[in-house]
Amino acid sequence: MKSPLTIPVDALERGPFHLEGTLPGSVLELENEVSIRNVGDVIYELTAERKNQEILITGRVEASMELECVRSGLFFSTIVGDSAFLRDYSTQDIQGDLDLTEDVREAVVIQIPNFPVSPEARSEAFELPKLPPDLTGEGDEEDDNPWNDLNRLNL
Secondary structure (H helix, E strand, O other): OOOOOEEOHHHHHHOOEEEEEEEOHHHHOOOOOOOEEOOOOEEEEEEEEEEOOEEEEEEEEEEEEEEEOOOOOOEEEEEEEEEEEEEEEEHHHOOOOEEOHHHHHHHHHOOOOOOOOOHHHHHOOOOOOOOOHHHHOOOOOOOOOOOHHHHOOOO
8 A cells, every 4th residue: 555655756857746644643653652642643744846866855744642741640742743854865766656654753753752741840840948047047137238247257
């Protein structure tokens, strides 16, 4: 069966070739990953152009999925992808049609963070413990003068 991400190299002689559509999430081969679940379809919008002896592919690829947050251990939904997908191929290396499926898979998988953090965990500010008043200087009546600490110094 011919992949929907196959470009007929002969068609590039007539001008740019546009590819737009979806692939099933199974193309990413993430079924055995325990920290990734509910992988959605891979969405792609690509343009192929022939430039002399090169074929230039530009566009974007993305997939929705749920990742396990390394801070909270909870799963969160996100979109992973490459909004600046760029590949080039030498026409001398291509025999027949050009299949982009493996390159699209790689572009999405390589963008999955190694240590994903959910937006909620990222936005929670890390709070420092409160210092006792004697260490913070609270309660000093002469706080207005920056030289107070030096004046209290016993030499």
